[in-house]
Amino acid sequence: MTAALLDIRAAHVVVGAAPERFELEVEQFRLERGQRVAIVGPSGSGKSLFLELVGLIRAPAAAQLFTMATPDGPFDVAAAWNQSDLVGLARRRMLGIGFLLQSGGLLKSLSVDENVQLPAQLAGRPLSTGNHLVEALGLIGQRRLKPAALSGGQRQRAALARAMAAQPELLIADEPTAALDPGNADKVMELIVSAVETGHLQAAIVATHDLDRVRRFGLQMVHIEARSTAGGGAGTLANFGAAA
Numbered sequence: 002m003t004a005a006l007l008d009i010r011a012a013h014v015v016v017g018a019a020p021e022r023f024e025l026e027v028e029q030f031r032l033e034r035g036q037r038v039a040i041v042g043p044s045g046s047g048k049s050l051f052l053e054l055v056g057l058i059r060a061p062a063a064a065q066l067f068t069m070a071t072p073d074g075p076f077d078v079a080a081a082w083n084q085s086d087l088v089g090l091a092r093r094r095m096l097g098i099g100f101l102l103q104s105g106g107l108l109k110s111l112s113v114d115e116n117v118q119l120p121a122q123l124a125g126r127p128l129s130t131g132n133h134l135v136e137a138l139g140l141i142g143q144r145r146l147k148p149a150a151l152s153g154g155q156r157q158r159a160a161l162a163r164a165m166a167a168q169p170e171l172l173i174a175d176e177p178t179a180a181l182d183p184g185n186a187d188k189v190m191e192l193i194v195s196a197v198e199t200g201h202l203q204a205a206i207v208a209t210h211d212l213d214r215v216r217r218f219g220l221q222m223v224h225i226e227a228r229s230t231a232g233g234g235a236g237t238l239a240n241f242g243a244a245a
């Protein structure tokens with residue numbers, strides 16, 4: 002059996018302090034190559050926190066197991082956080098993960114083209130993918146503009162092109178269709194799904210409230226359950242992709 006792209010067991014993320022404390026518990030999450038997964042759940046249930054955990058942006062408070070497959074063998078994410086191996090984590094993020102933030106997160110002083118090409122340049126990857134993505138996402142006319150001159154939807158599409166331009170193994174996208182008209186939302190979901198189908202991405206994880214598109218584009222749904230606790234709130238992601 003080949004190693005899963007992501008293998009997480011009994012991981013906890015904790016933010017804030019009581020009474021606003023929020024704890025996300027990930028009982029089990031195992032992501033295989035070829036999977037397109039939608040994380041769904043009510044607002045405030047912990048979807049973004051989960052994406053930050055798998056995107057190596059947020060340290061778990063505890064994790065029984067957290068590994069990520071790489072071309073050089075498994076990377077022990079839990080150990081890297083424990084040992085404060087921030088360089089190792091940054092390198093893994095740069096080479097293996099494309100992250101579309103809910104807020105877009107484009108650099109204000111760079112044009113669309115420059116924003117899109119920067120991760121590929123840093124990772125030493127070809128620039129051709131970014132050019133294709135700018136075209137496929139309908140941004141040819143905006144490629145020289147800076148983010149302030151873009152509409153919300155154009156900014157979101159540029160941020161997706163940037164997340165995919167360095168040819169990451171894993172795409173993580175927080176609400177990628179939220180600011181888009183129906184035609185562009187379809188285009189974005191189609192692009193993500195077909196990138197996995199054709200092997201340009203090994204897998205994709207999308208947090209979304211767009212259940213209609215999740216069903217139409219055939220993503221596997223993973224629910225985060227939210228509940229309130231005495232000292233705050235909690236979310237639980239239970240048993241996705243567990244070995245039989």
Ligand SMILES: Nc1ncnc2c1ncn2[C@@H]1O[C@H](COP(=O)(O)OP(=O)(O)OP(=O)(O)O)[C@@H](O)[C@H]1O
Pocket residue numbers: 016017018021023042043044045046047048049050051208234
């Ligand atoms: N840095 C933080 N400090 C304190 N609390 C936080 C922090 N980040 C998130 N939270 C809390 O964690 C909970 C989960 O937030 P999260 O952003 O993951 O929800 P979500 O499911 O992505 O919501 P939405 O669908 O509205 O985007 C919320 O109650 C939020 O207030």
